[in-house]
Amino acid sequence: MFIQTEATPNPATLKFIPGRPVLPGDTRDIRTAEDAVCSPLAQRLFEIDGISGVFYGADFIAVTKDDGEWQHLKPAILGAIMEHFMSGAPLFAGDGADTGEADEEFFDEADAPTVATIKELIETRVRPAVASDGGDIIFQGYRDGVVFLHMRGACSGCPSSTATLKHGIENLLRHFVPDVQEVRPI
Secondary structure, eight states: OOOEEEEOSSTTEEEEEOSSOSSTTOOEEEOSTTGGGGOHHHHHHHTSTTEEEEEEOSSOEEEEESSSOHHHHHHHHHHHHHHHHHHTOOSSOTTTTSOOOOOOOEEOGGGHHHHHHHHHHIIIIIHHHHHTTTEEEEEEEEETTEEEEEEEETTTTOTTHHHIIIIIIHHHHHHHOTTOOEEEEO
């Protein structure tokens, strides 16, 4: 099994591509060892000193470090990922396949057509772009011209995330949806 690695715009996050589906059609952000109990692979990754986050995308795993150098962490991460996929074990144990998203969307029902357009733009133009960088951005809400987005994976804590939000996503949404005045992270 060959696992590719790619740098992301977030220097604390590396993207690991195992060449097979990881979590098709969904994403999952696991930010603590306690939250990792639902996933045997995430548990193994959190056992590596210095690992502070695991993010599953459709065909990749983004791993975030808080300590240590990648040259020392990568062999252990690659070994854990390879052993997991070679074993045939499931990515999640029991009912752990739940997305873990506790926050519900919020918006006024009168804004439903605007929200539908915003969600479509995020789904078709934004999410594919940030997935290529090892992250994800999820619509959380819309109120008084402000779009609230939840940043996950490599996007969470990335030094360039503010620029991505303000200069990329905000400009895109304002162009197609004149009611949008601002985009904020949650």
